[in-house]
Amino acid sequence: MTNTTEGSLVCVGTGIQIGAQLTPVARRCIEEADVVFMSVSTHIMEEWVSSMNSDVRNLQSYYEKGLPRNKTYKSMVDVVVHEVECGKKVCLALYGHPGMFAIVAHKAIEKTREIGFKARMEPGISAEDCLIADLGLDPGTCGIQQFEATQFMLYQRLIDPSAYLLLWQIGVAGDLTLTSRTPNKKSLSILLELLFEIYPESHQVVLYEARTTPLTQSRVEYLSLNELSKAQLHDYTTLVIPPCEVMKKNTDIEKRLKLIFT
């Protein structure tokens, strides 16, 4: 049942590059909201979002040093939903795509709907979109599989070596405390052990960071997998691993399909 008061939530993405990737509908949502909560990647982007509405509140302060990020996210959700409960038209503006590796937006929408208010998400331009454009990848060519790096380590995943593999947040891979922003050499070496079970040590990979302003360039650094431990990694660095095998045809399925379509 929808609540009869006016409160509502819309989650929008700012895109990755300031000024260039905010969709018209996302801008409208920011401009017309009673209150905007934001979590974006740079101070300049914060200033940019703040210029669109007189009541923009920064969620960055919730990232307290040493506090596990899951606690941080819960606090963020609570403060956003509270304003909806107060009858405000709330906009949550997040870096990139609001639903891409962004648990706060999903949880805030879920919680808002649970208590009977309207909530929705508008799509945005994500780091993955920038990566596809900068590296010239097409998911249709051989497929792309992607995981958050720590999750990739924690769970037994079936990796297809004939498709691309993207590992997000490689710079904090294996950090179970959810407090770190810098790489841990020991956990990185465990990640490499896992990858060496699938890929040759000399396999060429890419470190990717999308550019955030028109003055900067995206980071596209080619290196071999065994050089990864020496590379400079940030919490926003993505590891791109191209296929090391060609796709194997399923001849049995192909025969059956031919019987249908010939």
Add this chain to the structure above:
Amino acid sequence: MKNYIEAIERISLCPNFEQGELDIDSLVSDLNLSEEMITVLKSKDSSQMESILGSQHKIVCMLVPAKDDDDNEDESEDDKSDEEQSESSSLVAVSF
């Protein structure tokens, strides 16, 4: 700062900036930017821009890599003392 943001936004919307075909002076002439900033924009000096405008990366992580087996168990953590919460913060299961 507002005019700096406006300048960056205008440049962002110009696809030929990369090729150096953009007349920065005329694009930002009405914004009263400092000479320093105009030089930064013309030279695409990103490190200098960072120091002027603060474009260093902030924390943007917004996901958790693992899920609790029982979400209710996590909910009950809200009632724990600070000490207990501190102990539980290093748990592998991190969903809320």
